[in-house]
Amino acid sequence: MKIENEKWKVNGIELNVAQYGPKDGPPVILLHGFPENSKAIIEAFKDLAEKSLHIIAPDQRGYGVSDKPKEIKNYSLEILTKDMEELIQNMGLKDVTLVGHDWGGMVAWFLTNRRPDLVKKLIVINSPHYEIFKRNFLMNPVQLLKSSYIFLFLIPKLPEIVLNWDNFAVFKFFLHRSAHPKTDQLQEAWKQEGAITSMLNWYRAMIYNLRLPSRNIQVPTLLVWGEDDVFLQKEMALQSLHYCNDGKVKFIKNAGHWVHHQRIEEIIGEL
Template sequence: MKQAERIKVGEIQLNVLDSGPRDGLPLLFLHGFPDFHYGWRKQLAAFEERRYRVIAPDQRGYNLSDKPKGIAAYQLDTLGRDLLALLDALGLKQVVVIGHDWGGATAWWLAHHHPERVKGLVMLNMPHPDVFAQYLRKHRSQLLKSWYMLFFQLPGLPEFLLSRGKWMHFAQSIQSGARRGAFTQQDMEKYVKAWSEPGAFKGMLNWYRAALRKPPKPFPKTAVKPPTLMVWGAQDRFLEAGLAQPSIERCQQGRLILLPRAGHWVHHDEVEQVNGLIQDFLQMLEGKLSLDAIQLNTKAAADKQKPKPPKPKLSPEEDIEISDQELGEWKTQ
């Protein structure tokens, strides 16, 4: 597999992995927070081997991509236009888009505003933005799970707290939200390196800050046109499963698959299942399978049902615990 390289995309440069045969069906993988293109490694390798062209950028503000200053530079419409410019830079008229978390938000944007560029849409644990906004207003339980979004609005404090101890507590919170072994120590070292890039963590947090302070233009009321597969890990600690069905109902052609034992990091927790579902979806796009025929591999799922020892989980209080001395250090910065 090729190494990622920087590509001029509009007024900025993005670090982009682009590998596989040039004539293969292009698959655009969009990571979320606090990921980067490396988070798709088990999908990229599998689908390149199957002769697809795999493309995975570090999105604006992340890892080795440019990190423009100012919250306004991370408004969703701007992030979506990055994707359009990337497709143009690569000479691609149409792609299959696979998005997770915040990468799903930019994927929803592209599918809504430029459906002609999206052959198909695969959504991993990311609700439709309008559904999420409405759900928050009606479900206090989801509002409590989204407390960190308000914490991220504080200037400078999240960057200071989460980077303490070489990102130890933050890294542990990521691991505790996934199945045991989904992230190795070597994986976490790569993540820590990406988070430590100058300006990266501020850029990453600016996605959240812009979402509240610079909200995007309203999404079209029309249904999402490209065929859509939504795969949802039901044990997500951050997003309730009740968000999934209303989101897929926003699509003209939609299929929802729930993975009962997977969490937010569904493509890490259930690699074979997720890759298999994506492959079935691609076969559907090629006319070899109907959308309704896409289903969970029940035998593989049954093999995962053996009980496992519980993972230690960090509470919000543990995540942001800070001493008076450290608070003084932050105030003097």
């Protein structure tokens, strides 16, 4: 069995979509975060195929070999979520288990909020509900400090220079500092034309996410949280449960933001 890649047209763009496992099995959509891609997250979850599950991992817009619109407004959470909504519909998927990490978790939260009819179960990995993140980012000085790198990303052009320098040396250094175990495997995707700018545009479009509609998540929800996350306070996981009708948190000790690479066995066990 090998990973298959297909191009799918959604929401006016074309996405690269990786698939693994039996296509007649229950579908599991994996949404990667910054600065990963479909290959990184599908490699982490490949063992799900042994349970006869159909694993689907798109390069979200701006990433990998998917399209990379230039305007910042094209990376608002509403547009990113519309991509995944149309992908599920165009692929004819039913009873989807949706798994999202980091920014992919934000998309998963909002998609499940907006279209609970498309999602059977929600699993979010080290990504708070978008309302909880907004509240802590704006009002919690500890989280503001943890998220201070975002202010660098908002500066035009400078972060591209820094992150591209010396074959992504600075980029890889900071990921190593956060205990990412597979940094070298990501740089081929970063080399795609316009990739670094497009990835940063997810952050630059945050201003469009300030007034998103929100209601309680109606499907069963599991938050998996590596306790040693250097970017996000674990208290936000518990706070996120206030937006879930049927939610629980699984904290994983001795793991951080990249828990899906560090302790994948425990996550698959929870799934």
